Amino acid sequence: GESVGLHLPTLSVQEGDNSIINCAYSNSASDYFIWYKQESGKGPQFIIDIRSNMDKRQGQRVTVLLNKTVKHLSLQIAATQPGDSAVYFCAEIVLTGGGNKLTFGTGTQLKVEL
Amino acid sequence: SAVISQKPSRDICQRGTSLTIQCQVDSQVTMMFWYRQQPGQSLTLIATANQGSEATYESGFVIDKFPISRPNLTFSTLTVSNMSPEDSSIYLCSVEGQGAEQYFGPGTRLTVT
Structure with a gap:
């Protein structure tokens, strides 16, 4: 399949470790933030969202943290799997x-090593 | 979430020609969105398509180059006109969910030679 991550920053983690993917956003007036996952050859898939009046939200194996003071967003994936x-x-x-x-950030390629 | 399909899934076209991309949703939606994703890049919004009115284009995108149709609440088309190699990208449509999130189709991978 075609890769869309050829020129993107890469994060390599070992299978089973936790992953932390970071994002700096630009607009302090943003009301809502979303994390998407895009596999090779597919469209972006919704993972989790968070409203601007929250600082943390948890899903299944994922946690999103929002720091409005420094305009920073992170996605934590627990027990990272090859998928x-x-x-x-x-x-x-x-x-x-x-x-x-939606205004998208630049993206991060996550590689899970066995 | 809505199920979204796009046609064609990929195409190789010659410069100077045009390609129309179709987006079909399995439920009625008010707004549909078209994005471009250049190789190795993030997604950029081209335009927002509301049924029954003209599409609203983002800065840097014009109707003559990217005409959009929105004939009903489940369907939209995007045409890439007078193509050049710089138009080689993935083109994606999306719809809004229950909140502010958007759900995306699988994309159309366009290569212009």
Whole structure:
């Protein structure tokens, strides 16, 4: 399949370790943040989201942390598995009445080593 | 989440020609979005398509180059006109979910020679 991560920063982790993927966002007025996972040859897949009035949200094996003071977002993946290998994008949203526009970050390629 | 399909999944086209990409959703949605993902890059919003009105284009994208149709609440097309090699990208459509999140189709991989 085609890779979309050829020019992206890469994070390599051992299978079973925890992964932390970071994202710096630009707009202090953003209301909502989303993490997406994009596997080779596929469209982005929604993982988890967090509203700007929260600082932490947990899902299944994933945790998102939001630090509005420094405009930083992180995605933590517990017990990383080979199936987690993908490119991960953060996206920020300013809520409007006419279609909420996503602004995507640059992405990070996660490689899980066996 | 909605199930979204795109046609074609990939194509190789000659410069100067046009390609129309279709996006079909399995449920009625108000807004549909079209994105471009250049090789090794992140996603950039091209335009927002609301049924029954003209699409709203982002800075750097114009209707003459990327005409969009939105004939009903489950379907949209994006045309890439007068293509050049710089148009080689993945083109993705998306729809909003229950909240502000968006769900994406599988993408159309376009190569212009």
